[in-house]
Amino acid sequence: xxxxxxxxxxxxxxxxxxxxxxxxxxxxxxxxxxxxxxxxxxxxxxxxxxxxxxxxxxxxxxxxxxxxxxxxxxxxxxxxxxxxxxxxxxxxxxxxxxxxxxxxxxxxxxxxxxxxxxxxxxxxxxxxxxxxxxxxxxxxxxxxxxxxxxxxxxxxxxxxxxxxxxxxxxxxxxxxxxxxxxxxxxxxxxxxxxxxxxxxxxxxxxxxxxxxxxxxxxxxxxxxxxxxxxxxxxxxxxxxxxxxxxxxxxxxxxxxxxxxxxxxxxxxxxxxxxxxxxxxxxxxxxxxxxxxxxxxxxxxxxxxxxxxxxxxxxxxxxxxxxxxxxxxxxxxxxxxxxxxxxxxxx
Amino acid sequence: xxxxxxxxxxxxxxxxxxxxxxxxxxxxxxxxxxxxxxxxxxxxxxxxxxxxxxxxxxxxxxxxxxxxxxxxxxxxxxxxxxxxxxxxxxxxxxxxxxxxxxxxxxxxxxxxxxxxxxxxxxxxxxxxxxxxxxxxxxxxxxxxxxxxxxxxxxxxxxxxxxxxxxxxxxxxxxxxxxxxxxxxxxxxxxxxxxxxxxxxxxxxxxxxxxxxxxxxxxxxxxxxxxxxxxxxxxxxxxxxxxxxxxxxxx
Numbered sequence: 317x318x319x320x321x322x323x324x325x326x327x328x329x330x331x332x333x334x335x336x337x338x339x340x341x342x343x344x345x346x347x348x349x350x351x352x353x354x355x356x357x358x359x360x361x362x363x364x365x366x367x368x369x370x371x372x373x374x375x376x377x378x379x380x381x382x383x384x385x386x387x388x389x390x391x392x393x394x395x396x397x398x399x400x401x402x403x404x405x406x407x408x409x410x411x412x413x414x415x416x417x418x419x420x421x422x423x424x425x426x427x428x429x430x431x432x433x434x435x436x437x438x439x440x441x442x443x444x445x446x447x448x449x450x451x452x453x454x455x456x457x458x459x460x461x462x463x464x465x466x467x468x469x470x471x472x473x474x475x476x477x478x479x480x481x482x483x484x485x486x487x488x489x490x491x492x493x494x495x496x497x498x499x500x501x502x503x504x505x506x507x508x509x510x511x512x513x514x515x516x517x518x519x520x521x522x523x524x525x526x527x528x529x530x531x532x533x534x535x536x537x538x539x540x541x542x543x544x545x546x547x548x549x550x551x552x553x554x555x556x557x558x559x560x561x562x563x564x565x566x567x568x569x570x571x572x573x574x575x576x577x578x579x580x581x582x583x584x585x586x587x588x589x590x591x592x593x594x595x596x597x598x599x600x601x602x603x604x605x606x607x608x609x610x611x612x613x614x615x616x617x618x619x620x621x622x623x624x625x626x627x628x629x630x631x632x633x634x635x636x637x638x639x640x641x642x643x644x645x646x647x648x649x650x651x652x653x654x655x656x657x658x659x660x661x662x
Numbered sequence: 663x664x665x666x667x668x669x670x671x672x673x674x675x676x677x678x679x680x681x682x683x684x685x686x687x688x689x690x691x692x693x694x695x696x697x698x699x700x701x702x703x704x705x706x707x708x709x710x711x712x713x714x715x716x717x718x719x720x721x722x723x724x725x726x727x728x729x730x731x732x733x734x735x736x737x738x739x740x741x742x743x744x745x746x747x748x749x750x751x752x753x754x755x756x757x758x759x760x761x762x763x764x765x766x767x768x769x770x771x772x773x774x775x776x777x778x779x780x781x782x783x784x785x786x787x788x789x790x791x792x793x794x795x796x797x798x799x800x801x802x803x804x805x806x807x808x809x810x811x812x813x814x815x816x817x818x819x820x821x822x823x824x825x826x827x828x829x830x831x832x833x834x835x836x837x838x839x840x841x842x843x844x845x846x847x848x849x850x851x852x853x854x855x856x857x858x859x860x861x862x863x864x865x866x867x868x869x870x871x872x873x874x875x876x877x878x879x880x881x882x883x884x885x886x887x888x889x890x891x892x893x894x895x896x897x898x899x900x901x902x903x904x905x906x907x908x909x910x911x912x
Contacts, residue, residue: 338718338719340719340808341728341730342722342804342878343874344804344805344806344807344808344809446868456808457849501678501679503677549689549690549723549725550723550724550803550805550812551685551724551726551728552728552730554681554728555680556677574805576723576803584681585678587733609678609737610739612733613679613733613737616679617733617734620734
């Protein structure tokens with residue numbers, strides 16, 4: 317049977333997201349979708365969903381959702397601190413799924429080390445498809461739940477789903493995080509900048525500004541100088557484009573970017589590094605390194621292969637809140653992160 | 663080969679691994695737009711025929727076609743070579759899009775910048791309205807917001823830079839001019855153009871099978887209506903009774 321999640325506490329910026337609303341940019345419709353698409357794809361895999369299923373994205377602080385269906389399989393992404401409310405509350409480790417019963421509340425506290433976190437639910441959030449996607453675009457007021465960020469008291473419909481297909485699963489190890497500079501391909505308007513600014517862009521360290529959102533983030537620090545003009549004849553924008561208006565402060569454009577823009581773009585972050593860009597927290601340092609287009613393509617294909625390996629390598633997760641919860645509590649095993657065991661029990 | 667922004671036309675400018683901006687002209691002109699739209703038609707036909715694997719979608723802009731692609735299927739370099747033969751060889755006639763006649767109220771609080779614009783260019787407000795409604799405009803491209811059409815060109819006397827102080831809230835339906843162009847804001851949003859009037863037409867309505875009223879290549883004329891007429895039409899639009907069939911010229 318179908319059911320819903322009741323949003324007891326929405327948090328400041330929680331939205332329904334999937335992998336974006338493609339093929340309507342010619343009408344001015346932004347693509348949107350998860351800022352950290354890898355995070356959403358992995359939690360979807362953990363609950364047995366297609367990677368395109370809609371889940372919850374939250375920014376820094378998470379929501380509390382009450383399960384109003386018989387059973388719901390859920391998973392949270394890396395860095396997320398969450399508990400199943402109760403006395404005692406049960407800590408929920410990232411990168412594993414667990415099955416909740418009617419009346420239980422998943423309380424997501426916050427995410428650390430990333431600006432965004434994800435909650436996936438088995439079957440996906442069954443809000444209506446709008447132009448082929450369930451992603452929320454608040455600027456246009458479309459998608460998600462009424463086109464807006466979640467509010468306290470909202471109800472998220474769940475798709476009808478049959479559980480018992482192999483039980484809860486876990487990643488055996490957390491995904492390997494690449495660090496170092498974000499890789500970019502220079503252009504399309506890098507020649508609009510002075511030589512000094514172009515090389516400084518690749519050598520200086522910027523700081524992610526405070527007013528970051530789903531559209532983009534400001535890169536504070538060095539101001540880049542244009543040879544002549546910051547304005548161009550408006551052209552198309554891709555995810556990761558770094559536009560620089562007349563004030564010289566670069567803006568890294570993310571999921572809810574506009575489809576076209578009239579400012580010079582010095583470089584574009586490669587798609588393999590976009591999920592990492594989406595996770596950047598205000599105050600974090602960020603640097604850039606130039607690669608060739610062919611390297612960018614190869615990096616993306618390697619990243620897809622790595623993700624496929626992770627998904628193939630999911631293992632059964634240990635029980636949590638199941639019949640042997642009392643035993644686990646006695647042995648004080650639920651105090652923190654639940655490890656991965658060989659136990660195939662659901 | 664992929665190009666840099668200073669090489670000869672056409673230029674295939676990669677946006678990392680997932681985008682290609684194909685520049686076909688150096689200036690924003692009706693001829694450049696016709697070329698881009700002709701290229702867009704050819705590319706979409708090739709996509710439909712399965713000849714452009716990995717191309718997700720195209721976005722016509724003033725003088726370039728933006729091509730979004732899936733780097734797990736193709737690469738910008740490979741796609742550039744497939745796109746090159748599809749570029750129209752010489753002057754392309756603009757294929758006529760739909761012709762719209764849209765009501766606009768140029769009165770009172772619908773037109774917050776009309777008096778200021780008139781004074782700035784030495785015309786009366788009525789003369790500004792007369793000039794804004796005297797010609798038909800071509801939709802060069804859509805962007806900024808869903809359904810927002812960049813139309814041009816306005817008469818040279820109406821070619822003004824953006825406002826020095828952008829507004830944080832421009833009302834939905836506002837009819838505006840700036841940078842030689844005119845447009846209607848489909849949604850309330852921030853905006854820096856000069857607001858001459860307001861149209862009751864819904865430019866992006868998810869109740870319609872094609873939510874966006876405009877497509878690139880369409881043409882638009884504005885018809886002045888008074889405030890009462892505008893309010894009546896807004897009520898019709900809200901009820902879903904002011905759709906494309908009521909607004910298109912035969």
